[in-house]
Amino acid sequence: MTTHLTHWGAFEAVSDGQRLTEVRAWRGDPEPTPLIGNIASAQHHPTRIAQPHVRAGWLDHGPGAPGRGEDPFVPVTWETALDLMAGELRRVYRTFGAESVYGGSYGWASAGRFHHALSQLHRFLNCLGGFVHSVNDYSMGTCKVLMPYVLGDMNWLYSHFTAKSVIAEHTELVVAFGGLSPKNQAVAPGGASRHHRREWIATAQARGCRFVSISPLRDDMPTEAQAEWLAARPGSDAALMLALAQVLDAEGLADNAFLDRYTVGFDRFAAYMRGASDGVVKDPAWAESITGVPAARIRGLARDMAGARTLVTVSWSLQRAEYGEQPVWLGVVLAAMLGQIGLPGGGFGHGYGCSATVGEPTRQLEVPRVAQGTNRVSTYIPVARIADMLLTPGAEYDYNGQRLTFPDIRLVYWCGGNPFHHHQDLARLRRAFDHPDTVVVHDPFWTATARYADIVLPATMSIERDDYGAGTNDRMFFAMPALTEPAGQARDDYTIFADLAERLGVAQAYTEGRTSGEWLRHLYEQWRAEHSTPGFVVPSYDEFWAGDGLELPVVEPAQVLFADFRADPDVHPLTTPTGRIEIYSDTIAAYGYPDCPGHPVWLPPREWPDDPAVQRFPLHLIANQPKTKLHSQLDIGAYSRAAKIAGREPVRLHPDDATARGLHEGQIVRIFNDRGSCLAGLVIDDAVCAGVAQLSTGAWYDPDPADPSFCRHGNPNVLTADRPSSSLSQGCTGHYALVQIEPYGANLPPLTVLDPPPTRP
Numbered sequence: 001m002t003t004h005l006t007h008w009g010a011f012e013a014v015s016d017g018q019r020l021t022e023v024r025a026w027r028g029d030p031e032p033t034p035l036i037g038n039i040a041s042a043q044h045h046p047t048r049i050a051q052p053h054v055r056a057g058w059l060d061h062g063p064g065a066p067g068r069g070e071d072p073f074v075p076v077t078w079e080t081a082l083d084l085m086a087g088e089l090r091r092v093y094r095t096f097g098a099e100s101v102y103g104g105s106y107g108w109a110s111a112g113r114f115h116h117a118l119s120q121l122h123r124f125l126n127c128l129g130g131f132v133h134s135v136n137d138y139s140m141g142t143c144k145v146l147m148p149y150v151l152g153d154m155n156w157l158y159s160h161f162t163a164k165s166v167i168a169e170h171t172e173l174v175v176a177f178g179g180l181s182p183k184n185q186a187v188a189p190g191g192a193s194r195h196h197r198r199e200w201i202a203t204a205q206a207r208g209c210r211f212v213s214i215s216p217l218r219d220d221m222p223t224e225a226q227a228e229w230l231a232a233r234p235g236s237d238a239a240l241m242l243a244l245a246q247v248l249d250a251e252g253l254a255d256n257a258f259l260d261r262y263t264v265g266f267d268r269f270a271a272y273m274r275g276a277s278d279g280v281v282k283d284p285a286w287a288e289s290i291t292g293v294p295a296a297r298i299r300g301l302a303r304d305m306a307g308a309r310t311l312v313t314v315s316w317s318l319q320r321a322e323y324g325e326q327p328v329w330l331g332v333v334l335a336a337m338l339g340q341i342g343l344p345g346g347g348f349g350h351g352y353g354c355s356a357t358v359g360e361p362t363r364q365l366e367v368p369r370v371a372q373g374t375n376r377v378s379t380y381i382p383v384a385r386i387a388d389m390l391l392t393p394g395a396e397y398d399y400n401g402q403r404l405t406f407p408d409i410r411l412v413y414w415c416g417g418n419p420f421h422h423h424q425d426l427a428r429l430r431r432a433f434d435h436p437d438t439v440v441v442h443d444p445f446w447t448a449t450a451r452y453a454d455i456v457l458p459a460t461m462s463i464e465r466d467d468y469g470a471g472t473n474d475r476m477f478f479a480m481p482a483l484t485e486p487a488g489q490a491r492d493d494y495t496i497f498a499d500l501a502e503r504l505g506v507a508q509a510y511t512e513g514r515t516s517g518e519w520l521r522h523l524y525e526q527w528r529a530e531h532s533t534p535g536f537v538v539p540s541y542d543e544f545w546a547g548d549g550l551e552l553p554v555v556e557p558a559q560v561l562f563a564d565f566r567a568d569p570d571v572h573p574l575t576t577p578t579g580r581i582e583i584y585s586d587t588i589a590a591y592g593y594p595d596c597p598g599h600p601v602w603l604p605p606r607e608w609p610d611d612p613a614v615q616r617f618p619l620h621l622i623a624n625q626p627k628t629k630l631h632s633q634l635d636i637g638a639y640s641r642a643a644k645i646a647g648r649e650p651v652r653l654h655p656d657d658a659t660a661r662g663l664h665e666g667q668i669v670r671i672f673n674d675r676g677s678c679l680a681g682l683v684i685d686d687a688v689c690a691g692v693a694q695l696s697t698g699a700w701y702d703p704d705p706a707d708p709s710f711c712r713h714g715n716p717n718v719l720t721a722d723r724p725s726s727s728l729s730q731g732c733t734g735h736y737a738l739v740q741i742e743p744y745g746a747n748l749p750p751l752t753v754l755d756p757p758p759t760r761p
């Protein structure tokens with residue numbers, strides 16, 4: 001048995017050298033996830049890319065030839081592919097410069113820190129002169145921009161939110177906007193070792209802690225929480241939070257001493273909340289009409305919050321929407337009004353239900369990783385502006401107080417991500433992908449993005465190479481020896497870049513003369529020299545490699561967010577501009593953005609049910625993270641396929657909504673709006689509130705050849721809008737859209753995405 005790490009957990013496997021013959025959860029994991037069931041079945045699936053491929057039109061007519069996404073692919077040798085690639089990189093860098101290469105390459109790739117696909121791509125492109133990069137992510141694209149103005153840097157916050165063990169011991173009331181999703185707590189970037197969701201929530205519950213979940217899905221809260229469920233209308237949380245705040249204010253329940261000492265700008269916000277600035281009092285009656293939550297229930301909850309040690313948590317999903325700043329900022333304001341920030345179990349949290357490692361004890365050390373070098377190109381985009389960049393080079397736009405210009409991209413290089421999974425309005429993305437001369441993809445699988453590329457290079461899966469890794473803020477650092485040989489002709493991204501670097505005359509800069517095995521040892525030894533301290537002796541590389549994971553030291557006792565700040569805000573100021581919690585931000589106000597003013601407000605999303613333009617689409621689409629996989633990864637795996645209905649992604653609907661449409665369980669339905677449509681298999685379930693359709697992300701995009709806006713498999717991103725969250729953050733808004741559902745009458749079209757694309761000899 002050899003241990004290996006994935007984003008969804010560690011596992012142990014037996015291998016015959018080619019494939020995994022037995023897979024079971026790592027023995028140290030008390031609550032392993034069934035997601036490990038996708039790995040072995042996916043490894044040799046027909047959609048594994050067997051060898052390098054070049055799109056026929058590109059091969060015959062050169063860069064920019066039409067036919068991307070339509071032409072067959074020509075299988076070629078590695079020699080040919082690498083020669084073509086090197087020639088094309090040389091042409092683009094010489095003719096158009098580094099500013100014409102987009103290497104943002106957003107995506108989760110695999111666990112394993114050396115063979116981290118994006119890091120290797122960035123290092124390689126930096127050796128060639130740099131590339132246009134992306135900032136932020138799809139996960140927290142809005143709050144990462146907002147938080148530095150309000151609470152402080154989000155990367156720091158991520159590993160310093162009050163520990164779950166502290167919540168389990170002290171919190172009396174958890175008010176969870178977006179729930180505490182059990183499926184999402186299985187996953188963490190870079191890996192999760194000891195899952196213990198049931199344990200911390202059940203401990204809190206048994207002690208008498210009450211959980212209230214504000215969410216369109218009952219199962220966004222684990223059963224062990226025995227939560228009360230408040231099904232507010234999706235997208236309305238800011239209104240609900242304003243009304244909770246208004247009750248605290250009007251009933252004298254707000255902690256004014258806390259607001260005075262630790263925050264700035266409450267008065268400006270209060271004028272809005274009380275109706276002084278716009279004539280509308282944001283009271284529970286006002287919020288009832290927006291949220292659908294009875295005013296009495298809102299008032300009761302506000303009083304309960306003031307009477308208990310209360311933790312306000314907001315999931316990242318709420319900010320993956322238009323004006324996504326508002327519910328996050330208001331969550332902070334609510335917690336500030338309760339005056340419990342910095343106390344054990346009270347205050348604010350962001351992301352407890354989003355990742356296994358939010359609320360884990362803060363890790364004292366980073367793990368070794370490869371340096372990406374220096375990017376000489378300063379041009380970047382907020383990551384979700386990819387289609388805008390490709391469609392409108394030269395156009396100007398606002399971002400975080402700046403006026404930026406989209407560059408003119410000739411070559412797109414993707415390694416470790418799947419934009420035809422993660423981006424919104426896929427038909428528009430497809431038009432955008434027509435713009436560059438050349439699209440290059442490395443991936444183990446024929447993902448939709450690989451099918452839209454010109455040069456496709458087969459990458460190894462993490463189980464096919466030596467590596468090591470630890471999740472962000474996870475305390476276990478694992479050696480990850482290769483479990484099998486690479487499938488087909490797959491090569492490590494590192495080896496591919498090293499061969500390209502050789503052809504382009506930058507081999508020394510890229511490899512520094514090391515093989516990947518030598519790099520692993522070198523980076524480890526460097527790290528060991530830096531981190532061997534009397535309290536923590538790092539074992540030799542050989543001991544580490546032979547061991548079953550190294551336990552890294554964490555801060556003890558477990559952290560309470562902002563305990564220092566509470567003790568003395570002058571000695572321990574926040575990293576915000578004023579050092580205080582900013583309920584009003586002068587900096588944001590000065591930007592003058594109507595879609596993100598200086599204090600939090602309620603702004604209805606542009607697609608809001610009152611609008612006659614969208615009345616044809618009365619259902620809120622919840623395109624959340626999938627339960628049976630990580631994003632689009634291993635959607636061909638056994639555990640993911642087992643949940644499909646006639647091969648299509650399941651969509652869940654409330655019984656009343658199904659009856660009203662004459663739909664029955666297991667039926668194939670068509671989900672549509674003005675942007676696109678997709679097929680899905682119907683599951684009728686009263687865990688979904690009425691008026692909501694839940695279709696998770698991750699089904700491999702399988703467009704009708706005649707209509708790229710119609711996905712035959714059930715990818716919700718044909719339905720979502722490619723609209724920014726706001727001028728401040730320019731984040732993605734994949735978590736909010738309106739749709740309609742009807743029976744699918746026509747003959748069920750076959751899926752093509754489970755087979756490799758057509759090839760030409």
Ligand SMILES: Nc1nc2c(c(=O)[nH]1)N[C@H]1C(S)=C(S)[C@@H](COP(=O)(O)OP(=O)(O)OC[C@H]3O[C@@H](n4cnc5c(=O)[nH]c(N)nc54)[C@H](O)[C@@H]3O)O[C@H]1N2
Binds near residue numbers: 442444623625630631
């Ligand atoms: N509508 C809607 N859309 C969303 C979201 C939503 O809530 N709603 N959520 C968004 C969020 S939060 C995220 S993070 C994104 C996720 O979007 P992505 O991170 O792009 O999704 P993944 O499916 O994880 O893509 C990773 C790709 O890397 C490949 N890969 C794995 N290992 C390797 C390797 O070693 N080398 C190479 N070259 N490739 C490798 C995998 O096969 C896979 O194709 O999706 C976003 N999209």
Ligand SMILES: Nc1nc2c(c(=O)[nH]1)N[C@H]1C(S)=C(S)[C@@H](COP(=O)(O)OP(=O)(O)OC[C@H]3O[C@@H](n4cnc5c(=O)[nH]c(N)nc54)[C@H](O)[C@@H]3O)O[C@H]1N2
Binds near residue numbers: 139
């Ligand atoms: N199994 C699994 N786990 C994952 C991932 C995965 O792909 N699979 N992806 C990981 C990644 S990259 C990320 S970023 C995190 C994401 O973590 P989140 O963003 O929290 O995850 P989601 O599943 O998108 O959304 C959580 C819940 O929010 C609720 N919700 C949606 N809209 C609203 C709203 O307007 N108001 C309220 N109150 N609730 C709403 C939905 O019911 C949804 O189920 O998850 C991580 N965990």
Ligand SMILES: [Mo]
Binds near residue numbers: 138139140
């Ligand atoms: Mo994410």
